[in-house]
Amino acid sequence: MKKKIWVNIAFQVGALVLALLSTTLLLLAAGAPPFQAYAAILKGAFGSAGSLETLLITWSPLLLTTAGVLITFSAGLWNIGVEGQMAMGAIFTTWMLRLLQETSLPPALTIVLGILAGIVGGALWAGLAGALKTFGGVNEIFGGLGLNFVSTALTIYLVFGPWKRPGVGSMSGTEPFDRSLWLPTLPDTELSLWSLTLSLLALVIIIVLLRGTHFGLRLKAVGKNPKSAFLMGVPTWQYSMLAFLLCGALVGLAGAIQVTGVYHRLLPNISSGYGFLGLLVSMLVNYQAVWVAPVAFFFAAVNVGSIQLQLMYKLDSSFSGVMQSLLVLLVLLGEGARQRFLRKH
Amino acid sequence: MCKHLTRFTFLAVAAVLVLSACGGGGGSQLAPLGENLTFGMLLVGPANDHGWSQAHYEAGLYVEQNIPGATMIYLENVYSGSPAYTGTTTSQLAEQLVAQGAQLVIFNSDDMKDEATKFAQDHPDIPVIMASGDQVWQDGEAYIPMANMVNIMGRMEYGKMMAGCAAALTSQTGKIGYLGPLINDETRRLAASAYLGAKYCWTLAGNDPATLEFKVTWIGFWFNIPGFTSDPTQVADDFFNNGYDVVISGIDTTEAITEAKRLHDAGQAVWAIPYDFKGACDQAPDICLGVPYFNWGPAYLATIQAAVDGAFATDFQWLGPDWADINSPDTSAVGFVAGPALSAEDVVSLDAFIAELAGGLNLWTGPINLQDGTVYLGDGVVATDQEVWYLPQLLEGMEGQSVTE
Structure with a gap:
């Protein structure tokens, strides 16, 4: 049970980190300095x-x-x-x-x-x-x-x-x-x-x-x-x-x-x-x-x-929509991966 | 003592009366904005739309070039219910510009009229420019005294007359389509101006005016919003496929010339006239007969410079071309650039028409009837500015909706 909780946390945090990384890459590609952009x-x-x-x-x-x-x-x-x-x-x-x-x-x-x-x-x-x-x-x-x-x-x-x-x-x-x-x-x-x-x-x-x-x-x-x-x-x-x-x-x-x-x-x-x-x-x-x-x-x-x-x-006015959608997509992906992982283990 | 008191009271009352007269929206001036000005602009479309918004954006750059230290900040795609700003109103976006340092705000679209009024009333200390509006026109029908607002609009009626003339000179079928945006006073009078220009040149070329067909189809907004407006590409296509060989665009974007080019490349003899932006023909020079465009730079520069100097005062500016050179970037508020597709012979005829306009020819002279047959202007009667601005219907001879049904 304890292991399951840690697995859940690991996958959720992982998904968020992945989302953050992807957004950062997007910002870099769009020519905006990521940390200043987040600020x-x-x-x-x-x-x-x-x-x-x-x-x-x-x-x-x-x-x-x-x-x-x-x-x-x-x-x-x-x-x-x-x-x-x-x-x-x-x-x-x-x-x-x-x-x-x-x-x-x-x-x-x-x-x-x-x-x-x-x-x-x-x-x-x-x-x-x-x-x-x-x-x-x-x-x-x-x-x-x-x-x-x-x-x-x-x-x-x-x-x-x-x-x-x-x-x-x-x-x-x-x-x-x-x-x-x-x-x-x-x-x-x-x-x-x-x-x-x-x-x-x-x-x-x-x-x-x-x-x-x-x-x-x-x-x-x-x-x-x-x-x-x-x-x-x-x-x-x-x-x-x-x-x-x-x-x-x-x-x-x-x-x-x-x-x-x-x-x-x-x-x-x-x-x-x-x-x-x-x-x-x-x-x-x-x-x-x-x-x-x-x-x-x-x-x-x-x-x-x-x-x-x-x-x-x-940056284009649609950028926030892209960021939000990316976040949801990656979190859903993380959730799918978590369930798959738990089924296997 | 009593005499002094009476005199003092009289002078104080007089001073109060004078000051209140000044503060009523007429001549009151705001504090100078000083050096290193930041001004904000809300654009209804993208800054690179090759149309209305780009014309404004480039005017902002013109101001930056001509006022040392001036910086423009802007937001694009600002319109009612824009998905780019979920739930944020236009006046709230103007607040964002102010939070980012804007000392003066330009609202660039008729769609922003209510919100510009709200913002100006909520911030009486911030100068506001509302393009195409009539809120502070004392002789207008929608007058609202606001000491911190200036309305600026070009007399595009002339540009549209030239567009109509170029269309009539070129058309082989005598059928001209007008790709209209939404329906309001502005769009009615501009479509009507194009018709007046077309009819004049059609007749001058020896044709029977009754044989000219001029149809207006409105899409519902200044540009295409999929799912909400009619598709301008489809509308232009419908025109061309039904024998209208020239389409004059009244919308902010360039679908008319794009579609005309596609059909031209497929072998059809069709042409188009874009709108708003001086460089609009560049997208499809082969079929472009010319472009009537706004040159907002000089008016923005003068108004913003006045704000910098502390001389900003409420005003309604309806600015015509500089007839000495209608394409002067520094003096003419509206212009017309003949397109590469206009034949050399027709260029000569168009230039002659422009010279007539410059010489005082006024096509808004009666007899002119409204679309429903009622008399708009009696024989020889010249329309007043109010009659032109608030044209209630399309004109007799034009096909299309005058108001929504």
């Missing part, structure tokens, strides 16, 4: 109050999308449709805000209703992916991908069609909402404690749900072996559907936060890749919910900090 990333992420603020703003939706996909992963489901679910959350929030913005409802209530609508929108869209799998036999990967395209098409239709700015047809999005409909932020910042608190709260609920409840245990049982779970009396398809709905609700909340707290309007690319980034983070933490917060924080820091690489060393 620049750190400085870019933590060097000023402003960058820390941006980091926290980025962290919040990433926590939600990661927490969401962890639930579906726990149920053995590859919810690739997470991007579309986030977009649908944003669409529902925008719809609710547009509906209520001219009424006499207090702005705070309008925001709350908008966020609730986003949660419902995300859940419904995820539920559709779940229903396609459960009742239609459509693999959730293909169903999710298809629904991503549909949600993108719907967003584009709304932005260029019924919700367009007067006389304008542009990817720049819909007319920004009045400032009274923006999530309140800390003075002189763009950081909303509401979005941060909601995200952390959601993550805590998911950790407790997955680690400390019968629901979590049954969900994992469905994920590990649905046939056995069914024989043990777990209603498997209902649990799968619940996993989709819960994931969609969390991801829809992320979409709602993008509309009310970040962009203040609907954009065609409102999900900004958070869904796929959440998938990467959840794979990196090996589906352990308790590690989501620090690893998502790390990813957010790399995202924000690596902007400095472009500023200082003129």
Whole structure:
């Protein structure tokens, strides 16, 4: 047992070292001095109050999308449709805000209703992916991908069609909402404690749900072996559907936060890749919910900090994505190698 | 004593009134930025796109060359929802530039309009240049007083008229395609300018204006975003395959000439006119009829130098060509370089047209109807700057969407 722990640690550390080495080589190939580049990333992420603020703003939706996909992963489901679910959350929030913005409802209530609508929108869209799998036999990967395209098409239709700015047809999005409909932020910042608190709260609920409840245990049982779970009396398809709905609700909340707290309007690319980034983070933490917060924080820091690489060393803006993907790939490779090693020994 | 107090009070009130009048977004000036200036630029596309963003980037280099000690820092691919900056807004990226030492920030795209306004309002002490915007145009429809913002735009209407003329002189089918970006005031008026230039030269060459076909197809953004916009290569291809033998590009990138070159190499008689960047024809000189381009350098230099000297003041600048030499790198805000594919005879005709424009020819003169047939300008009526800037529809005779449906 003790040996197994050391083997685990050795493989995980080895994977991280390999990832670091590969990134260093990449930086060298791109003509950037590696150590100064790493220092620049750190400085870019933590060097000023402003960058820390941006980091926290980025962290919040990433926590939600990661927490969401962890639930579906726990149920053995590859919810690739997470991007579309986030977009649908944003669409529902925008719809609710547009509906209520001219009424006499207090702005705070309008925001709350908008966020609730986003949660419902995300859940419904995820539920559709779940229903396609459960009742239609459509693999959730293909169903999710298809629904991503549909949600993108719907967003584009709304932005260029019924919700367009007067006389304008542009990817720049819909007319920004009045400032009274923006999530309140800390003075002189763009950081909303509401979005941060909601995200952390959601993550805590998911950790407790997955680690400390019968629901979590049954969900994992469905994920590990649905046939056995069914024989043990777990209603498997209902649990799968619940996993989709819960994931969609969390991801829809992320979409709602993008509309009310970040962009203040609907954009065609409102999900900004958070869904796929959440998938990467959840794979990196090996589906352990308790590690989501620090690893998502790390990813957010790399995202924000690596902007400095472009500023200082003129590296392409896609470099941080390459670094993050490389990290995940090598860690997954390390995990595969570890399992192979343990099987042999 | 009482008399002195009254006089003092009167003078104090007068001083307050004068100062508040100055601070209302009109003439207030910011502190001088001094030597060793660092200025930041947010580019909507890549700095080497051979189009809009490269024209801005090279203007930044021009400023570096002409202000001793000046340094430019920049970020590329900055647009709403850009995957390059997951979840980071444009104003937050401007903050990053400031954190890196930028004392003045240039927002280079219409897509950044709201964010530039937000940034300028949040940082009234930082001079902001917003290219192509109209926020601080007092006579504009979207006026927002901001003492620290300058709007700069070239009168590309002239460049597009020249492009339209070159297209009409060359076209053998009388069918000209316009590869449009997104739909807004700017893109409508530029597409319309190209049409006016084309119609003028088509008619001058002895053709019936009714036989000219001018079609606009919009892709949805300034450049291709796979999965979100229409593919400009496909749009250009559709034009060429449907008898449009000249495509005028209105987008930031060079798909029109790339596609034209591919078809030309396959034996088709097609041509294209790129946009924005002086060197855009270099990619496919064989089929390039010329390029209307922006020369942002002189205006940026003057505005940034004013900021260095403490003379920065809010202003709306809509700058035309220097008619003495429209291709002067130091004086002309817009220019047109005839391409190698334009025949010698047509070069002469185009030069004559440019000379007419320089002499005062204004194609924005009525009678002109809007696309839906309503009168835009009565007979002999010359459009005001506002009427041109805020053109509500395409013009009668043009095919394509005026607004999104």
